[in-house]
Amino acid sequence: MAVIKRNKSALTSLSLAALALPGVMASAADSDQYSVDTLFSRYSESHNRMKVDAYQASAYLPLTDTLNFRVNGVKDVVTGASPVTYYPDAGKAKMIMSGASIADVRDAVDISASYTNNLGQFGVDVGRSSENDYNSSFFNIDSKFDFNQKNTTLALGYGFASDNVWAIDHCPPHCEGMVGNEGKYRRSGVGGDKQNHQGLIGITQLLDKHSFVQANLTYSYSGGYLSDPYKAVYAPWVTEPYPNYADSGFMHDTRPGEKHQIAFLTRYVRHFSNLNSAALHLDYRYYADTWNIGAHTFELSWNQPIVDHWSITPKFRYYSQNAAEFYQPYYTSQRTDGFYSSDYRLARFGSVSGGVQIEKQFFSKLSVGFAIDFYKRDYSYSINGGAGSSVDNFTFSILSANINYKF
C-alpha cells in the first residue's frame, strides 16, 4: 500500500512539474480566444485634397465552440476638399474644388454572429453608419458549405443596405436660401433614399495541399437616389443659378435611378513550404455595370515570413476602367437621356498602387503591424476607353498601424 500511495503522489508531482513548464498548459478550450483589434489609418490625397483618419476597434467574442460574436466600431474623421465640378477653359477641363473645407465624422458600428455546425458555417452581420450627410443601415447573411471531402467550399451570401444621402451647407459662406439659424443646413433639391441588394456565390477548390483557386460572382442592384448631392456639372444651357455658386450654367449631378452591377473575382493562392512558408496571392477582378462602366483589377501579393515571427507582405495592384456612358468632364450640349455626371470616379482612368505591410507577433498573443500604401491615378493608365481628364490625376497614400491582442 505504501508503494501505491507514493506513486499516486508521483503522478501529482510529475504533473505539477510538467504543467509548470512554459507554454505547456493550454487546452483546446483556449483555442477560440477573446481578442481585440485596433487599427489606425491615415489616408491623404495629393494637392491637400481629402484626408481621412480612421480609427477602428473590434472585439471577437467566442461564446461556444460553434457560436461566436464580433462587435466592430469605426470612426472616420474626414477633412479637406474634393472636386465639385469642372468647366472648359481653352478646351481643357478646369476643376472647381469645394470651397469650404469638408469636416465630417462618420461613426459606424456593426455586430456579427457566426454559427458552425456539420452542415456548414452561417453568419449574420447587422450595422449602421452615420455622418452629417449620410445614413446607412445594412445587414448581410452568408453561409459556407463543404463538398467533395472538404476539397470544395461553396459560399452563398446576400446583403441589403438602405441609405439616405443629402448635402449639408454651412452658413457662412453659403447662406443663399438657407432656412433657420446660421450654421449647418440641408441643401434643398438634392438627396434622397437608395437601396442596395447584393448576392454572392463563390467556390473555393483546393488544388493540392499547397494551393487553391477561388471564384466569386457578385451581383448588385442599386435603386433610388444614386447621384452625388455635392457634385455639379457644367451645363451652359442652364439659366437658373446653381446653389452656392450663384452662377448659371451649372446643374446637379444627375444619374440614373438604378444600376445593375456584376463582378467576377478569380483568385489563386499558393504556399511555398521551401521558402519559409511564403504565400503568393494572385487576384483578377472583372467588373461591369449598366452605366457602361467596365473595369479590370489585377492584384499580386507575396507574404514572406522571416525570422522571429516577423513577416513582410509587398503588394501591387493595377486598375483600369472606362467611363460611364453619360460621363463627361463638362457638357456642351444636352443629353437626350437627361443624365449628367462629371464625378471623376465615373471617368476613364487607370491606377497603379503598391505597398508593403510588416507584421510582428509576440508570444502568440500580441501582433503589431504597420503598412504603407501608395496610389497613383492617371487618365493615361487606362486600357479602357471613354471620356476622362488628366485634371483628375492625383495620388494618395495610406499609412496604417494595427494591434491585435488575444486573451
Place this chain on the structure above:
Amino acid sequence: MALQLFKYPFTAMGSPCEIQLYAASVTDAAAVAQSIIHDIERLESKYSRYRPDSFLAEINHAAAKARKIAIDDETASLLHYAQTCYEQSDGLFDISSGVLRKLWDFKQSDAMRIPNPEHIQRVLQYVGWDKVRWTSSSLAFSAKNMELDFGGIVKEYAADRAASIAYAMKLKYGIVNLGGDIRVIGPHPDGSPWRIGVQDPRHKNAVLKVVALEHGAMASSGDYERCIQINGQRYSHILNPQTGYPVNYLAAVTVTSDLCVLAGSASTIAMLKADQGMAWLSDLGLPHLWVTVDGKMGGDLVDI
C-alpha cells in the same frame, strides 16, 4: 469552412517528425506549422547536445570545469522538471547520466565491447544530480567533467508546446509526432480519434497495438533495434546512472497522458526501474504498455 488535412514532414532533434493539421486554407495551416517548427528549432538550437553553439553546450562547458552559469526561466523550469523526475524515480532518472554514453556504443550491436568495470566506475564519478546545485537563475556543478542532457525531456516538451501554439492560433484539430513522441492537438474534425500504432519493439514494421487518442499524448521509451546483446543477454539503450550499465529487463514502454512530457518521462522511469517498472507503471495510474527484452507484453493499453 472546408477543413483540409495538411501534412508537414520534417527532421528535427535527430528524428523524423511530422505535423498534421486541419485548417481552412493552406495559408492558415502553413502559418501554424511554421510557428511550431520555429519553436522546435529554437528548442533544438538551445538544448541540442550536438551543437557547439547551443546553450546546453555552454552549460556543459561550465559543467566540465565545475563552474556556475546563469540560466533563464525556461531552463530553470526544465531543471525543476528533471529534479522531480529524479526524486520520483529514486535517482534513476538523471539528466547528468549522458556522460555514460561515451562508454557504450549502441550502434555496434553485433560486436559490443563491454566497457572495463573500472572505467565505468571512473565515469560514474561524473554522474549524479546530487552534485548539481541550481536556483531559478543559476546552475552550479560541484564536480568536474559533468554533462547534462535534456534529451529525455525536451522533445516531449516541444510536442506539448506545439499543441499550445496551435491552440493560440485557433487551430483545434491535428497531431504532432516528434520522432515517436506524439501530442494530439485535437481529434479529426468529425470528432473521431487519431489511431496511433505502437511499434512492436521486435519487428520494425509491425504494430503491436493501435491506440485511439482524441486528445493527450503518447510517448515511448526503448526500442528493440537499439537493443544490444552482451553474452546472450539483451540490454536496452537506457543507462542506469547508479550502475553505469544499460537496463536489461524492459525493451520498450509506451505511456499515454494528457502531456507528452509526462508520458515520456514515465516511460523512461519505467524502463530504468527494470523489473520494478511494471508495478511502478500500474501504481502511477497512467495507461501504458510494456514489452520485456524476452518478448513478454503487458499493461492496461494491451487490453483496450
